[in-house]
Amino acid sequence: MKNFFSVADVDDLSALVKEALALKATPNAHRTLGQHKMLGLVFLNPSLRTRLSTQKAAMNLGMDVMVMNMDKDGWALETRDGVVMDGTTVEHIREAAAVMGTYCDILGLRSFPGLKDRKEDYSEDLFNKFSTYCKKPLISLESATRHPLQSLTDLITILENTTVASKPKVVLTWAPHVKALPQAVPNSFAEWMCKAQQQGLVDFTITHPEGYELDEHFTKGATIITNQQEALKNADFVYVKNWSSYQEYGKILITGRDWMPTPEKLKATNKAKIMHCLPVRRDLELASALLDGPDSLVIQEAGNRVWAAQVVLKRILSNL
Amino acid sequence: MKNFFSVADVDDLSALVKEALALKATPNAHRTLGQHKMLGLVFLNPSLRTRLSTQKAAMNLGMDVMVMNMDKDGWALETRDGVVMDGTTVEHIREAAAVMGTYCDILGLRSFPGLKDRKEDYSEDLFNKFSTYCKKPLISLESATRHPLQSLTDLITILENTTVASKPKVVLTWAPHVKALPQAVPNSFAEWMCKAQQQGLVDFTITHPEGYELDEHFTKGATIITNQQEALKNADFVYVKNWSSYQEYGKILITGRDWMPTPEKLKATNKAKIMHCLPVRRDLELASALLDGPDSLVIQEAGNRVWAAQVVLKRILSNL
Amino acid sequence: MKNFFSVADVDDLSALVKEALALKATPNAHRTLGQHKMLGLVFLNPSLRTRLSTQKAAMNLGMDVMVMNMDKDGWALETRDGVVMDGTTVEHIREAAAVMGTYCDILGLRSFPGLKDRKEDYSEDLFNKFSTYCKKPLISLESATRHPLQSLTDLITILENTTVASKPKVVLTWAPHVKALPQAVPNSFAEWMCKAQQQGLVDFTITHPEGYELDEHFTKGATIITNQQEALKNADFVYVKNWSSYQEYGKILITGRDWMPTPEKLKATNKAKIMHCLPVRRDLELASALLDGPDSLVIQEAGNRVWAAQVVLKRILSNL
Numbered sequence: 035m036k037n038f039f040s041v042a043d044v045d046d047l048s049a050l051v052k053e054a055l056a057l058k059a060t061p062n063a064h065r066t067l068g069q070h071k072m073l074g075l076v077f078l079n080p081s082l083r084t085r086l087s088t089q090k091a092a093m094n095l096g097m098d099v100m101v102m103n104m105d106k107d108g109w110a111l112e113t114r115d116g117v118v119m120d121g122t123t124v125e126h127i128r129e130a131a132a133v134m135g136t137y138c139d140i141l142g143l144r145s146f147p148g149l150k151d152r153k154e155d156y157s158e159d160l161f162n163k164f165s166t167y168c169k170k171p172l173i174s175l176e177s178a179t180r181h182p183l184q185s186l187t188d189l190i191t192i193l194e195n196t197t198v199a200s201k202p203k204v205v206l207t208w209a210p211h212v213k214a215l216p217q218a219v220p221n222s223f224a225e226w227m228c229k230a231q232q233q234g235l236v237d238f239t240i241t242h243p244e245g246y247e248l249d250e251h252f253t254k255g256a257t258i259i260t261n262q263q264e265a266l267k268n269a270d271f272v273y274v275k276n277w278s279s280y281q282e283y284g285k286i287l288i289t290g291r292d293w294m295p296t297p298e299k300l301k302a303t304n305k306a307k308i309m310h311c312l313p314v315r316r317d318l319e320l321a322s323a324l325l326d327g328p329d330s331l332v333i334q335e336a337g338n339r340v341w342a343a344q345v346v347l348k349r350i351l352s353n354l
Numbered sequence: 355m356k357n358f359f360s361v362a363d364v365d366d367l368s369a370l371v372k373e374a375l376a377l378k379a380t381p382n383a384h385r386t387l388g389q390h391k392m393l394g395l396v397f398l399n400p401s402l403r404t405r406l407s408t409q410k411a412a413m414n415l416g417m418d419v420m421v422m423n424m425d426k427d428g429w430a431l432e433t434r435d436g437v438v439m440d441g442t443t444v445e446h447i448r449e450a451a452a453v454m455g456t457y458c459d460i461l462g463l464r465s466f467p468g469l470k471d472r473k474e475d476y477s478e479d480l481f482n483k484f485s486t487y488c489k490k491p492l493i494s495l496e497s498a499t500r501h502p503l504q505s506l507t508d509l510i511t512i513l514e515n516t517t518v519a520s521k522p523k524v525v526l527t528w529a530p531h532v533k534a535l536p537q538a539v540p541n542s543f544a545e546w547m548c549k550a551q552q553q554g555l556v557d558f559t560i561t562h563p564e565g566y567e568l569d570e571h572f573t574k575g576a577t578i579i580t581n582q583q584e585a586l587k588n589a590d591f592v593y594v595k596n597w598s599s600y601q602e603y604g605k606i607l608i609t610g611r612d613w614m615p616t617p618e619k620l621k622a623t624n625k626a627k628i629m630h631c632l633p634v635r636r637d638l639e640l641a642s643a644l645l646d647g648p649d650s651l652v653i654q655e656a657g658n659r660v661w662a663a664q665v666v667l668k669r670i671l672s673n674l
Numbered sequence: 675m676k677n678f679f680s681v682a683d684v685d686d687l688s689a690l691v692k693e694a695l696a697l698k699a700t701p702n703a704h705r706t707l708g709q710h711k712m713l714g715l716v717f718l719n720p721s722l723r724t725r726l727s728t729q730k731a732a733m734n735l736g737m738d739v740m741v742m743n744m745d746k747d748g749w750a751l752e753t754r755d756g757v758v759m760d761g762t763t764v765e766h767i768r769e770a771a772a773v774m775g776t777y778c779d780i781l782g783l784r785s786f787p788g789l790k791d792r793k794e795d796y797s798e799d800l801f802n803k804f805s806t807y808c809k810k811p812l813i814s815l816e817s818a819t820r821h822p823l824q825s826l827t828d829l830i831t832i833l834e835n836t837t838v839a840s841k842p843k844v845v846l847t848w849a850p851h852v853k854a855l856p857q858a859v860p861n862s863f864a865e866w867m868c869k870a871q872q873q874g875l876v877d878f879t880i881t882h883p884e885g886y887e888l889d890e891h892f893t894k895g896a897t898i899i900t901n902q903q904e905a906l907k908n909a910d911f912v913y914v915k916n917w918s919s920y921q922e923y924g925k926i927l928i929t930g931r932d933w934m935p936t937p938e939k940l941k942a943t944n945k946a947k948i949m950h951c952l953p954v955r956r957d958l959e960l961a962s963a964l965l966d967g968p969d970s971l972v973i974q975e976a977g978n979r980v981w982a983a984q985v986v987l988k989r990i991l992s993n994l
Binding site for chain 3: 381382385397400401402403405406407409410413414423426532632633634635636637638642645646652653656657660
């Protein structure tokens with residue numbers, strides 16, 4: 035593995051999950067692999083789980099880690115080419131990325147979308163430029179359109195909890211929110227589950243209100259239904275997530291809690307396990323009775339972020 | 355030791371201080387004890403001494419450390435139960451604490467009081483919830499009502515500097531300030547000194563203007579006088595600290611510098627050593643002539659923060 | 675070496691550069707030198723290169739590192755003596771520096787000038803007080819008037835790229851900017867190059883518009899010309915940098931891009947290499963055609979920051 039930006043960077047999903055679970059069993063078995071190697075974590079936006087789990091994963095592999103809160107402790111970045119920099123941006127991504135590349139063996143980058151210009155966000159311009167100019171292996175800590183470490187965690191957690199003999203039915207359901215959120219988590223979850231479905235690991239269904247269709251690029255092969263109750267039928271895993279509209283880009287189209295998963299709605303499932311990437315708005319996105327109930331996997335899922343990051347770092351380190 | 359939240363987590367104060375001073379003599383003697391153990395330091399408020407001394411203590415024990423400035427680099431926390439999270443808080447403490455617990459072996463938490471609702475602050479709701487949900491040993495880096503690592507440092511410094519054959523007389527005196535400060539430091543110092551008095555280590559007196567009485571819960575056994583000059587008589591240690599009123603909660607009742615300790619006032623003491631937890635407002639809380647004079651212990655006291663943190667971490671690590 | 679604040683802390687520049695380049699060849703050869711030693715990096719202003727390169731340098735030497743963003747995570751500092759601290763500053767530099775000194779074996783400090791009161795800035799009051807009160811070796815991570823780690827990097831990069839048999843001609847040229855910038859980088863570069871000229875390593879020329887004369891203290895021995903094109907003639911290295919006026923302190927005297935180095939202007943040079951300390955305003959301070967061209971050294975120069983910091987830390991550690 036050279037970079038980790040999307041599911042396209044992985045061939046055999048099952049093998050990757052097995053390797054991650056082996057690391058979970060013996061976290062310190064590879065403490066020399068990363069020795070004298072530097073991981074740089076660059077944040078343009080807030081982070082709790084990604085920040086801590088990736089640091090811990092790197093330390094488990096013996097790496098040194100430096101965290102750079104670029105938005106607060108560094109300089110405002112310019113990403114456009116060919117502009118005269120006489121405004122408020124202080125440093126161009128060309129130099130910033132190249133310099134961080136000279137200090138680090140592997141880099142991680144988090145950068146949220148603006149949610150104003152779909153074409154710009156979906157070009158992944160910032161992420162691609164950073165990757166080009168840093169000249170080092172780059173791990174997405176969530177980009178404008180994807181959050182692959184989250185999706186890998188989700189897959190690890192699903193396979194770890196799959197007790198049915200047949201393939202589990204996984205349902206991604208849209209849920210309400212008061213803020214306009216990116217599509218990165220659902221896009222990424224969808225492309226990982228579609229590939230997992232291709233590789234015979236899961237059956238994958240997406241349900242959302244009309245107008246919340248994701249970019250088709252991410253959902254090929256998924257069953258897509260706008261009737262939430264129908265979609266939930268016989269589900270083994272229910273993945274709850276809000277996102278803003280892709281069609282009417284960045285907009286909130288419906289308010290109210292009609293789409294919030296509740297114990298009542300979940301009765302149609304096969305005693306489904308509940309998943310969410312966190313942070314979650316209690317009793318808005320998801321009923322607290324489900325979050326705090328015996329079928330909630332959200333903490334285990336967040337805990338698995340360490341092993342997702344560690345297996346990715348391990349593969350990239352092995353390839354340096 | 356499982357948690358470190360108040361003096362109630364310690365039995366024999368003298369033994370704890372002796373162990374801390376042994377660490378001061380040989381800081382690196384236990385570098386393997388914390389190997390492959392993760393300390394997470396979670397700050398909801400600014401910190402200098404606590405931040406650095408606790409990191410250093412952990413490194414002296416061979417631990418890995420991650421620092422999380424939750425207020426700046428993470429998400430706004432919700433602490434109330436049963437609310438629909440459709441406002442400005444992004445993540446509930448239930449999930450935030452549980453997730454950090456999965457990444458860390460020991461956690462530290464700093465959270466100041468709001469100073470508006472006494473009942474809420476004194477319930478230590480946030481700290482208690484964090485402790486419950488993180489499911490890991492938790493160290494207070496200063497909570498709404500206590501600052502036990504500071505108090506342990508203070509006791510270490512007092513015993514380290516006790517040259518009198520009899521028990522030293524320790525006086526906590528209120529001092530002026532322009533901002534309304536929490537009662538955490540004086541509460542905590544009082545409960546540690548009251549216990550130290552019970553265990554025959556010190557004689558303890560508190561002096562403050564009328565209206566500045568601390569919660570009786572923390573001051574049982576202390577001599578309490580509102581005549582500062584009378585209180586200072588024959589003192590061996592004078593601990594200077596401002597706090598806002600507990601009775602008229604969070605209020606500043608008197609202004610002016612009448613209560614500021616000065617060389618003149620200190621003449622009544624037994625050549626008392628001067629202590630303060632820092633940061634200190636020079637020539638408002640405490641005369642600079644005392645701060646910079648030969649009897650000031652404030653830097654030594656701050657330096658001892660390392661050994662206070664290290665002995666607490668050592669005891670918790672030994673108990674994992 | 676005890677402190678690293680200016681070129682006066684170095685005797686033989688060539689020997690220092692050779693030692694730095696030896697570290698570049700074998701970065702991990704001294705991993706035990708810094709073992710159990712703590713470096714504290716204190717920032718009062720933003721930092722990218724200095725922050726990361728100094729951390730990495732310390733880790734290469736086996737040191738532990740703590741980073742303190744004093745402006746954000748700590749307390750507002752008072753630096754004046756003899757004032758009653760009843761305003762907005764929370765902690766005096768006397769205590770803050772002394773406390774950090776107790777936790778660290780070596781300290782680094784970054785503090786920009788206010789650019790309002792020249793006498794105050796050029797007194798280096800804050801830096802000198804911090805140095806006095808911390809009582810530990812102190813490294814400048816850029817002070818009000820100097821940036822010596824940058825200048826050492828620049829010298830390393832010049833000597834590393836010197837292929838001419840004779841001494842290279844080094845030209846520092848003023849360049850346009852929209853913000854008023856400190857004189858720290860050009861002051862420091864000038865005093866390092868003047869000393870390098872004395873030691874027979876380079877020929878040094880400065881060019882700037884009238885009114886942008888640097889403090890003569892830093893430029894003794896340099897050829898100073900206000901005709902940029904004349905200055906660039908036969909240059910081997912062109913060091914591009916904006917600064918605000920020293921005479922009309924902190925003011926921007928000219929606008930427009932007449933002084934921006936371009937490929938056309940560089941034709942007069944001896945195929946000069948282009949240098950800049952970064953961050954750089956593209957197509958305002960420096961034409962992007964030069965920045966992105968084959969003669970640009972800016973990334974190599976930034977990369978060498980690690981070896982500059984590492985050789986300074988190594989010398990100070992050897993002297994502890």
